[in-house]
Amino acid sequence: MIKVAIIGMGNISPSHIRAYQTFSDRCAIVACCDILPEGAEVRRRELGLEQAKVYASHAELLANEDLDLVSICTPPATHEQISVDFLSAGINVLCEKPMAPSLAACDAMLRAEKQGGAMFSTVAQNRFRDDVARLKAVLDSGLVGPVSHVQVDSAWWRGLSYYDLWWRGTWEQEGGGCTLNHAVHHIDLLLWLLGAPQSVTAVLANAAHENAEIEDLSVAVLMYQRALATITSSVVHHGERQQIVVQGREASIGLGGDVVAEISQPNGFPAPGGNAELLERLQALTATQEPLAHTGHQGQIDDVLTAIETGRRPAIDGHDGRRTIELITAVYRAGIERRTVDLPLAGDDPYYRPGTLTERAPRFFATSASVTDLAGSITVSGATGPDHEQKASR
Incomplete structure (x- = not known):
């Protein structure tokens, strides 16, 4: 036992x-x-x-x-x-x-x-989800062809009082904003599905939470060898509509299971009906995936x-967790310094050390409250993206 x-x-x-x-x-x-x-x-x-x-x-x-x-x-x-x-x-x-x-x-x-x-x-x-397992199986099959673009929307909504909890809303205690604490799920999935990018550029903002130092919105562009990925990290999106959509040369597939496969007319425009044979193969592949036991x-x-x-x-394991933190750290450095950051980060990179992010990050606003608990029920988005599973005031 x-x-x-x-x-x-x-x-x-x-x-x-x-x-x-x-x-x-x-x-x-x-x-x-x-x-x-x-x-x-x-x-x-x-x-x-x-x-x-x-x-x-x-x-x-x-x-x-x-x-x-x-x-x-x-x-x-x-x-x-x-x-x-x-x-x-x-x-x-x-x-x-x-x-x-x-x-x-x-x-x-x-x-x-x-x-x-x-x-x-x-x-x-969120790696232990049936929709994620199906998406992983399709990408591993190679049927969608080389990846061109991945759209990642880690869209959440949190009211002002969310950042009144004592450890939230500051770089020192929370370590970061929505990029670190909400989009971490989607970033882990992106790395698992596609691997690490070569470089990243990013923009950080606080658009709706005047009681927090940290960002509540960021947009990052990741450069792979021939592909791009875009990550929107947010706690300002009403409806919390989340998604991961992978565009391959032969077809696209979303986390919700939507599949599109275009074929070309002689003039390069899409042919009506698309690639019916490939669509059938992709749908058959997802249909054969056994549901996870847990x-x-x-x-x-x-x-x-x-x-x-x-x-x-x-x-x-911890190496997976470290890779996720490395990419998030690169997003923060790119956003703070307004430049492209190459990966992997070197051991002598100033952002490798504890404290550098806290020292250099922008204080968008001053924190205005510090309470030990918050009343109210914990709601979970009904979106198709990774479930934030009751994580409101850990």
Whole structure:
């Protein structure tokens, strides 16, 4: 039986807890931890964790519990220290996104994983979705031909009060705005589907949140060898219509399953009806994809438990998380310095270090509130894009 602890009992923690409870024959949550232990106690009772002890610090938890795995559900600025402490002690870690606010922090976590002989996985639960699996299968088949363009819309909407929570809205505590904390899901998927780009240009703005230092909107253009990808990261889009659309030479396919395959007339214009044969092949391919046994956080936690049980690497490890942070860091540097940034980033790049982004990033507005909790239900977009799964005030 794998012994699990939850660190951080905010609004993302139920997604972890319920997933672990699905596999109660394989694991047991024996402890939970939060800097507000009274709130953790309430959440513990609500979710039926009768046997779990409550701790007020991760150091106290580490000193007093015999653990196999911890889920870290705390604000981004805390991920490095908590992960390093548990990995160094040989305890496996599943850490919520984003992995960390800097590449140096990511590398410290990877070193601790290696030195402690433990396993690290960063949350990217949207890889465990049937629509994503179908899109991946189509791209891997090569039927769409060489990729020309990928359109990524990571479109969310958040009201002003969203940034009143104590750790949100500042570069120091949140590590960044929508590019880091919302579009991270789509950026992970883009890297998984298409690989890393050669360079990036970007523009950052705060268009609608006068109570936050950070960006609430960014647009990035990624250059591949012969293809471009555009990423819109936003918390200002009403309706939260999200999408990933891949344009190949032979056909295009979207995350929602929409497929278009044009063929040319002699004059170069599209022929009526398109390429019916290719459309049929693509539709047959997607139809044969078996539904995933577990999806979302449940799918990733199933994978992490299996990795611990069998000794294999998890499907999503710290190197995946680092690649995502590297691209996000490049987007920020490009937007701040208003220039093209080449990838990969070198070890002596000033933005590799912790603190550089905090020092150089624009303060669009001053934060105007700092509350410990926010009332209201957690709503989830009905869009076809990656699900932000109850992540309103982690």
